[in-house]
Amino acid sequence: MSRVAIVAALEREVWPLVKHWRVSDKQHGGRSFRFFESGDAVVVCGGIGAEAARRAAEAVIVLYQPGIIYSAGYAGALYPAIGIGQVMRPARVIHVGDGSSVSIAGGEGVLVTAASVASPAQKRTLRESFAAQAVDMEASAVARAAEARGIEFAAIKAISDEFEFEFPAPDRFVDAEGRFLEMRFALFVAVRPWFWLRVIGLARNSRRATRALCDDLQRLTSQENSAAATALEPFRKEAR
DSSP: OOSEEESOOOOOHHHHHTSSSSEEEEEETTEEEEEEEEETEEEEEESHHHHHHHHHHHHHHHHHSSEEEEEEEEEEEESSOOOOEEEOOEEEEETTTOEEHHHHHTTTTTEEOOOSSOHOOOOOOOHHHHHHSSSEEHHHHHHHHHHTTOEEEEEEEEEETTTTTTOGGGGGOOOOOOOBBBBHHHHHTTTTTHHHHHHHHHHHHHHHHHHHHHHHHHHHHHHHHHHHHHHHHHHHHHHO
């Protein structure tokens, strides 16, 4: 059992955090998942999009029975003033498709989950429709998996693209399992030099977001592991 589970889309989002953690490959629902474990924390990277996030969340809940599950990763800013690397722990997560939502005690602001990466025009619409500060593609799916199993839910998101940032929809570079097809993306960009500067900017911004996200997650997991160690201390003394 783990006290805290974290569901991210891609390993690159959380790699500085998990690179020295224990790795376990396990099966659930006919699929293989890679889990990173440290103390009472476990991380799984399920892939891009709601369906991939749902599968990963269900797998980590069934296999590790956590007390709380987090959706962690990148998000897009819905306001020009929100900068790269800002970390958000929302008080509310809203599913854009049907308007359903979940409230999170102690959070601040609104995160919306959309089916695809939003353009600046779409971001403006999301901001005006939901009074939201950021948009992602996975949080509401993790929230629904948590609700179905009676598990507490929360989210931690780092801004990786600013309000005005625009790039071709990545759907064509993501397979049915939520995996990002890097070679296909590289070939697409290679013959379109007008995208090169934006790709460089995206990579730089993603690194900043990763550092900020992992710093926050490191504090979170350290607190959880410390709390678990404190709770177990009376049993350890009795055993001695």
